[in-house]
Amino acid sequence: MASHPRRVVALEESDSVVVIGLGRFGLALALELADAGVEVLGMDTDEDVVQSLGGLLTHVVRADATKEEVLRQLSVPDFTHAVIAIGSSIEASILASSWLLRLGVPHVWAKAISEPHGQILTQLGVPHVVYPEADMGRRVAHLLRGSIADYQDIGGGFALVTAKAPPSMVGRPLDRVGFRKKHNLNVVAVRQPDGTWGHATGDTILSWDDTVIVMGPAAVAERFIDMA
Numbered sequence: 001m002a003s004h005p006r007r008v009v010a011l012e013e014s015d016s017v018v019v020i021g022l023g024r025f026g027l028a029l030a031l032e033l034a035d036a037g038v039e040v041l042g043m044d045t046d047e048d049v050v051q052s053l054g055g056l057l058t059h060v061v062r063a064d065a066t067k068e069e070v071l072r073q074l075s076v077p078d079f080t081h082a083v084i085a086i087g088s089s090i091e092a093s094i095l096a097s098s099w100l101l102r103l104g105v106p107h108v109w110a111k112a113i114s115e116p117h118g119q120i121l122t123q124l125g126v127p128h129v130v131y132p133e134a135d136m137g138r139r140v141a142h143l144l145r146g147s148i149a150d151y152q153d154i155g156g157g158f159a160l161v162t163a164k165a166p167p168s169m170v171g172r173p174l175d176r177v178g179f180r181k182k183h184n185l186n187v188v189a190v191r192q193p194d195g196t197w198g199h200a201t202g203d204t205i206l207s208w209d210d211t212v213i214v215m216g217p218a219a220v221a222e223r224f225i226d227m228a
Contacts (some may be wrong), residue, residue, distance in 0.1 A: 015039075016081070017081040018043065019040060020043045021043070021085035022049050023086075023087050025132050041057070041079065043062075043065050045064055046062070065095075068099055071099055081109070082105045084096050084111060086111070087111060113133065157217055164210070169212075170206050173202060174205075185221060187200040190210050191211040200212070
């Protein structure tokens, strides 16, 4: 299910974002961007949702994003970024994504609610496909296991795992442990019991109470505690 997005371009002060679909995901995203000072146009087909957001976003309108004339009337092609956050209709998500690509919006992101949905979006040419529900579910599952303090999918098939240093890595320099060669994982940072973080190097020697951040292929990172 991991997507392989193209290079992510950071927002500039002059950039603007249209968020299509103001459910839980789209609304949280739009409000976060607005709070950061980004110009945001929110679009949804539910009048009650639109009315409730008056004054919270730069602009919010009740509109059907699957229609080309509507998108043109709202000057959507002039926006630098677009997020299709529609979760109630795969058909509407695909149509809206298709029009945004045809209209030449430079940076298009789309929420996928299933793997087949994501595959269709990718085949359309959507450069950034995200799976928010699936990613959060995987993260919570790892946290519930208790051995991993945090799990973060960073895209491109890679993940960051924060966990207590396992016994097999304690007491020897990381170069001698050979964790990278054995498992294709990198220890990128270490937190000591006093709470201070530091970069990990080949000479770093882990103690029993240290916490480490490990980065590597998601499928491998998920098994970090079991393999260590």
